[in-house]
Amino acid sequence: MKEISLKLQGKIKRLTNKTFKFDERVxxxxxxxxxxxxxxxxxxxxxxxxxxxxxFFQKEHAVLCGTDEVIALINTFATNPEELEIYSLKDGxxxxxxxxxxxxxxxxxxFGFLEGVIDGIFAxxxxxxxxxxxxxxxxxxxxxxxxxxxxxxxxxHFTQQAGDGYAAxxxxxxxxxxxxxxxxxGKQGMGTMPHxxxxxxxxxxxxxxxxxxxxxxxxxLLALVDYNNDVITDSLKVAKAFGNKLKxxxxxxxxxxxxxxxxxxxxxxxxxxxxxxxxxxxFALREALDKEGYQHVKIVASGGFDAKRIKQYEEMKAPVDxxxxxxxxLKIHIGFTGDNVLLNGKPQAKTxxxxxxxxxxxxxxxxx
Numbered sequence: 001m002k003e004i005s006l007k008l009q010g011k012i013k014r015l016t017n018k019t020f021k022f023d024e025r026v027x028x029x030x031x032x033x034x035x036x037x038x039x040x041x042x043x044x045x046x047x048x049x050x051x052x053x054x055x056f057f058q059k060e061h062a063v064l065c066g067t068d069e070v071i072a073l074i075n076t077f078a079t080n081p082e083e084l085e086i087y088s089l090k091d092g093x094x095x096x097x098x099x100x101x102x103x104x105x106x107x108x109x110x111f112g113f114l115e116g117v118i119d120g121i122f123a124x125x126x127x128x129x130x131x132x133x134x135x136x137x138x139x140x141x142x143x144x145x146x147x148x149x150x151x152x153x154x155x156x157h158f159t160q161q162a163g164d165g166y167a168a169x170x171x172x173x174x175x176x177x178x179x180x181x182x183x184x185x186g187k188q189g190m191g192t193m194p195h196x197x198x199x200x201x202x203x204x205x206x207x208x209x210x211x212x213x214x215x216x217x218x219x220x221l222l223a224l225v226d227y228n229n230d231v232i233t234d235s236l237k238v239a240k241a242f243g244n245k246l247k248x249x250x251x252x253x254x255x256x257x258x259x260x261x262x263x264x265x266x267x268x269x270x271x272x273x274x275x276x277x278x279x280x281x282x283f284a285l286r287e288a289l290d291k292e293g294y295q296h297v298k299i300v301a302s303g304g305f306d307a308k309r310i311k312q313y314e315e316m317k318a319p320v321d322x323x324x325x326x327x328x329x330l331k332i333h334i335g336f337t338g339d340n341v342l343l344n345g346k347p348q349a350k351t352x353x354x355x356x357x358x359x360x361x362x363x364x365x366x367x368x
């Protein structure tokens with residue numbers, strides 16, 4: 001496999017095909033729709049001198065991601081990629097409905113079979129980047145920028161982690177849950193303790209936290225406090241045991257449970273859903289920590305958060321310093337379309353589609 005470094009008009013160094021661990025079978029057409037493979041053979045036999053222009057677009061206001069991956073894909077598997085003419089926007093660009101984000105010009109048989117694969121790359125990466133962008137934007141609703149931890153490792157196949165983590169980074173996430181999610185952009189995963197660690201210490205959050213601190217003393221100490229469904233009691237226990245060493249507590253109460261705080265204070269019930277991580281519980285936790293002198297302890301909230309819910313919490317000024325978000329960020333809801341719109345320099349496309357030049361596109365120079 002040839003290695004080709006990519007530059008965007010000498011301005012920006014893009015990720016290269018060294019970054020992406022492509023399956024060699026892409027070049028054999030294994031992941032391409034069969035009708036693209038058949039068209040490739042027909043073009044080779046009947047229209048060998050054709051020059052088509054293919055353009056890609058989608059139909060939402062979105063944050064584009066996947067351009068570097070697509071360029072690397074073409075360079076790795078297209079025939080004579082250095083003879084193709086490619087124009088592209090950049091990862092992280094804000095894009096409009098129907099805006100052309102990428103074009104390829106050259107013989108159909110050289111690259112046409114990659115159309116569906118390219119659509120899929122753009123769809124997934126842009127969907128994740130846009131989802132994260134919307135969550136990050138929601139977390140700024142109160143006027144204070146609050147970090148988002150991308151916790152999508154359990155919500156999709158592990159082979160997607162590197163690409164999803166990069167897309168989350170493009171969308172604005174400042175921390176990722178696994179090392180794989182950071183692979184393409186050069187950082188390491190971030191995380192503290194799961195419920196499994198507390199189980200090993202028979203539900204004793206203080207002892208589990210102590211074991212964590214002794215094993216990883218250089219980490220910011222962040223205790224998970226919902227294991228016993230009594231976040232205020234356990235938060236205060238941990239805070240008293242570790243004082244200024246404790247940087248924060250994470251609340252991850254199941255949406256099917258009502259925290260013990262409400263059992264002790266039934267008078268606050270009646271006007272809201274008390275299940276899971278809710279603003280009333282968070283306000284009570286903040287108040288309890290502050291009252292005992294632990295104003296420095298941050299609150300991390302996780303479990304079922306999406307942009308809409310975060311925006312609601314921020315509008316209420318719920319005392320959350322960081323959000324952990326998972327499954328909502330991985331919903332693929334932005335589909336891309338590749339259209340052949342010019343043939344040998346002249347308009348030729350299916351009814352309803354036409355060449356849409358975009359002055360924002362920049363030419364990609366391929367350097368062997």
